[in-house]
Amino acid sequence: MSTGIVLHHLVDSRSQRVLWLLASPLSGEELQIPYTLKIYQRTPTKQAPPELAQVHPLGKSPVITDGDLVVAESGAIVEYLLQKYGNGRFQPPSEGLVKNIYYTHYAEGTLQNLLSNWRIYGMIGERAPWPLTYLSRIIMSKAQHAVLLPTIEASTAMVEKDLEESKTIWFAGGSEPTSADFMMLLPLEILPRAMGERIPKKIKEWVDAAHRRPAYQRALKAGGEYAYAKLLPEASEQ
């Protein structure tokens, strides 16, 4: 098998945050980790293409190969890359250790799933065949608001408070983003999907700070389509 890291990157997906990490100095001029970007387009129904199933049995992205090793699941990839190649970079200060562990898991374990479900419920509502369409839209909209929204709103308030209490813009209070920040990128970018304009100030500033990182800009240029980056225009135009 080939040597070096390959990021199997699906456009418009969770993979963008791994690309942000890989586009950081961690993988560039300073540490010289060779990595190859392999871009996968979505199918006409917006699914991951079948070729991804040849890389990992679940057929999802992100997934990286590192020689013979295959690593999937965003949180595992971020932890793997930082542990193996981080060389001390992107580590939280000791007072931010717990916040870092928490948000590294919370991003996919809770928030991203709430937001993915928000979209899936909407799709179930829309896609039921006529004559069920109207009823299914009502049922699924009620489910979005009764099942998902209270937890999303509690989450937003919690994240806002933790960012307010952080000594820096980043979750763990260090001078650089840590695994918590890399993981929280996508859910905080797509939060308006459920919350509309009601995104609190610190979260907007965090998204803006991520968007202004040169590595994020490089990742955005490299990764192909990524609609989520445009979701918070008020912040990114500041």
Next chain:
Amino acid sequence: MSTGIVLHHLVDSRSQRVLWLLASPLSGEELQIPYTLKIYQRTPTKQAPPELAQVHPLGKSPVITDGDLVVAESGAIVEYLLQKYGNGRFQPPSEGLVKNIYYTHYAEGTLQNLLSNWRIYGMIGERAPWPLTYLSRIIMSKAQHAVLLPTIEASTAMVEKDLEESKTIWFAGGSEPTSADFMMLLPLEILPRAMGERIPKKIKEWVDAAHRRPAYQRALKAGGEYAYAKLLPEASEQ
């Protein structure tokens, strides 16, 4: 604030795996970590009770307090406890490092969410008010089978293969369970919810091995109601 670890434990919940970990020798006679178990009953509608919101803003379980620190999110709690108090126990052998990171994140990041959604879709189907009940049952059952089941089945096949390839019964191939095993407990216990009787052999053996651990038995006795432990009778009666 009080010293020592308190596990705020909701019956019949994700928290059972933290209790399994805390009931291990890690926290008992050998390492002498003091911990207190505080049990919360579910409300009549099976929700977490409001008192949990006084411990952590999302009001979910598991959550632990360790002096002034509050740690939520199963994966974060397991990693925190092993890093701070593990003293070298429950660590994967080097060849199992990546499998351990992967399944530690995959358990909540993917599999548990699929299985939680399986139940939530069923509930949405059942709970729509008459005259929508019949139609919503059809819509949600179709959604279970079209949206969730293919990924659950691919996941089951992947887990089975990885367990077959492991040198021991545990995910990372070591002599003891690691964070991957603690995290995979609940999703593998409730897999029959979606898969019925079609649970492959190695997964059954893994669940059975977990159930036979003395620490698991202690946790079961300590934790109050926990229906999931009875879901795989064929395996546990072996």
